Amino acid sequence: MSYQLYRNTTLGNTLQESLDELIQYGQITPALAFKVLLQFDKSINNALNQRVKARVTFKAGKLNTYRFCDNVWTLMLNDVEFREVHEFVKVDKVKIVACDGKSGDFN
Amino acid sequence: MALCQTSVLKVYHAVIEDVINNVRDAFLDEGVDEQVLQEMKQIWRNKLLASKAVELNPEPGEPGHHPPPIVANNPKSSKAANAKAKKAAAAAAASQQSNGGGSTAGSINSSTDSNKLVSPSIAGKSGNAVAAAGSGMKNGIGAIKQEVTSQNPPPLHPTGGATMLQKQQAAAGGGGSTSSGQTPIPIVAQLDPNRIMPVNITLPSPPGSTNPESRVLTIQVPASALQENQLTQILTAHLISSIMSLPTTLASSVLQQHVNAALSNANHQKNLAIAKQLDGALDSSEEDESEESDDNIDNDDDDDLDKDDDDDAEHEDAAEEEPLNSEDDVTDEDSAEVFDTDNVIVCQYDKITRSRNKWKFYLKDGIMNMRGKDYVFQKSNGDAEW
Numbered sequence: 001m002s003y004q005l006y007r008n009t010t011l012g013n014t015l016q017e018s019l020d021e022l023i024q025y026g027q028i029t030p031a032l033a034f035k036v037l038l039q040f041d042k043s044i045n046n047a048l049n050q051r052v053k054a055r056v057t058f059k060a061g062k063l064n065t066y067r068f069c070d071n072v073w074t075l076m077l078n079d080v081e082f083r084e085v086h087e088f089v090k091v092d093k094v095k096i097v098a099c100d101g102k103s104g105d106f107n
Numbered sequence: 108m109a110l111c112q113t114s115v116l117k118v119y120h121a122v123i124e125d126v127i128n129n130v131r132d133a134f135l136d137e138g139v140d141e142q143v144l145q146e147m148k149q150i151w152r153n154k155l156l157a158s159k160a161v162e163l164n165p166e167p168g169e170p171g172h173h174p175p176p177i178v179a180n181n182p183k184s185s186k187a188a189n190a191k192a193k194k195a196a197a198a199a200a201a202s203q204q205s206n207g208g209g210s211t212a213g214s215i216n217s218s219t220d221s222n223k224l225v226s227p228s229i230a231g232k233s234g235n236a237v238a239a240a241g242s243g244m245k246n247g248i249g250a251i252k253q254e255v256t257s258q259n260p261p262p263l264h265p266t267g268g269a270t271m272l273q274k275q276q277a278a279a280g281g282g283g284s285t286s287s288g289q290t291p292i293p294i295v296a297q298l299d300p301n302r303i304m305p306v307n308i309t310l311p312s313p314p315g316s317t318n319p320e321s322r323v324l325t326i327q328v329p330a331s332a333l334q335e336n337q338l339t340q341i342l343t344a345h346l347i348s349s350i351m352s353l354p355t356t357l358a359s360s361v362l363q364q365h366v367n368a369a370l371s372n373a374n375h376q377k378n379l380a381i382a383k384q385l386d387g388a389l390d391s392s393e394e395d396e397s398e399e400s401d402d403n404i405d406n407d408d409d410d411d412l413d414k415d416d417d418d419d420a421e422h423e424d425a426a427e428e429e430p431l432n433s434e435d436d437v438t439d440e441d442s443a444e445v446f447d448t449d450n451v452i453v454c455q456y457d458k459i460t461r462s463r464n465k466w467k468f469y470l471k472d473g474i475m476n477m478r479g480k481d482y483v484f485q486k487s488n489g490d491a492e493w
Binding site: 003005006008009010011014015017018019021022024025026027028029031032035036039040042043044045046047048049051052053054055056057058059060061062063066073075076077080082084089091093094095096097098099100101102 | 114117118119121122123125126129130133134137139143146147150151154155158160161364365368369371372448450451452453454455456457459466468470471472473474475476477478481482483484485486487488489490491492493
C-alpha cells in the first residue's frame with residue numbers, strides 16, 4: 001500500500017483521464033483501471049524515493065493557514081520563494097499537502 | 108530550478124514504463140489485449156505532453172513526443188482518383204434515380220437487406236470516394252480523410268479543419284451535374300441502417316518510417332453511424348494519433364474495436380432514452396417546467412407529483428447556495444476559499460516544527476506544480492512565520 005496522494009498531480013490526473021476514456025470505450029473494466037491506479041501509487045512513490053535527487057529550499061513570507069488532520073498536513077503559504085542553488089521561482093500563494101513520510105516507506 | 112525540472116520528464120517516463128510493465132499481467136488475467144495496454148500508454152503520454160507541465164527539455168529521439176501532423180490527403184493524387192470514382196458514382200446515381208430512386212442498383216443490391224459485409228472491392232466497382240472529416244482536430248493534426256465506399260456520396264457534415272474536403276465535395280457535386288445534369292442524392296440516408304459499410308481511413312506514414320506512402324485502414328460500421336454522423340465524434344484526433352505509431356493491421360483492429368464499443372454504447376444510451384419515454388408521454392422535463400401545460404391537463408395527479416419533485420430539486424439547489432445555518436459554518440467556507448490556488452505541492456513530511464510563530468518544514472518526495480509547470484524534489488526544507 002502506497003500513498004494515493006500523488007494521483008492528484010499532473011501525471012496522476014492524466015492517467016485517470018486516460019483510464020476513464022478506456023472505460024468509456026469499453027476497452028477495460030473499472031476494476032482493471034483500479035488495479036492500474038494502485039500500481040501507479042507504487043510506481044510514483046518508488047520513483048520519487050529512488051530517482052529524484054533535487055533539493056529545494058523555500059522561504060515563505062507568511063504561513064497563512066495550517067491544518068493537521070488524519071496525519072496529513074495542509075499548509076497555505078504566501079509569498080514563497082523556492083530556491084535550487086542559484087535559481088528560484090517565486091509565487092504569491094502555494095498549497096502544500098503532505099503525508100507522513102515515516103509511514104510512507106512501506107512500499 | 109533546472110535540476111528538479113529536467114528530472115521531471117525522466118521520472119514521469121520511468122513511472123509510465125513501470126506502471127505499464129507491472130499491469131501487463133493484470134491485463135492478461137482479464138483477457139484484455141496488449142494493444143489496449145499500448146494504447147493506454149500512448150493516451151497517457153499524449154495527455155501528459157498536452158498538459159504543458161513538462162514541455163521543457165524534451166528528449167531528442169524519443170518517439171511519440173510530437174506526433175507528425177497528419178497530412179491532409181494529397182490533393183493531386185486523390186483528386187484524380189476521386190474524380191474518376193465520382194464520375195462513376197454520379198452516373199450510378201443518375202441511373203438509380205431513373206430506376207425509381209429508392210432501390211439500390213447493381214452488385215450491391217443483393218446484400219442490401221442482409222447484414223453481410225460489403226467487401227471494399229465489390230463496393231468499389233460502382234462506388235465512389237467521399238470524404239468526411241473527423242471532428243475535434245486538435246493538437247495541430249490536420250484533416251483525416253474517410254473514404255466511404257458506397258454508391259453515392261453520403262451527406263457531409265464537415266467540421267473544423269475540413270475546408271479542403273468541402274471543396275472536394277463541391278467538386279464532386281459539380282462533376283455530377285455536368286455528366287448527368289442532376290446532383291447526386293445522399294444515398295446513405297436511404298440505406299438500411301443495419302447494413303455494414305466499409306470505411307477507409309487514410310493515415311500518413313508512421314513516425315520514423317522511411318516509407319512515405321500513406322496507409323489506408325478499413326473499418327466496418329453500420330450505415331446508421333454514417334447517417335447520424337457518429338463517426339466524426341468517435342474518431343477524435345487523439346485516438347488517431349494514438350494509433351498512428353501502430354502497424355497497419357494492429358491500428359485497424361484497435362480502431363475497429365473503438366468504433367464498435369463507442370457505437371454500442373451510443374445505441375445502448377439511445378435504447379435507454381427510448382425506454383424512459385415509455386413511462387408516460389407527459390413525463391418529459393420540458394413539459395414539467397411549463398406550468399401552463401400542467402394546468403391545462405385535467406387528470407394531472409402524476410404531474411403534480413412530478414412538480415413536487417421538481418420543486419424539491421429547486422429547493423435543494425437553493426440549499427446548496429445557502430445551506431441551513433450556513434452562518435455557523437464560517438470557517439469551512441473560508442478554508443475552501445483559502446485553500447484554493449493553482450500552485451500545489453504534493454509531498455511527504457519528515458517533520459514540521461513550530462517555536463512560537465516560527466515554523467520549519469522538512470519535506471521530501473514532492474511533486475510541485477507552479478505556474479503550470481511541474482517540478483520534483485527529493486528534499487525540500489523551508490520556513491515561514493505564522
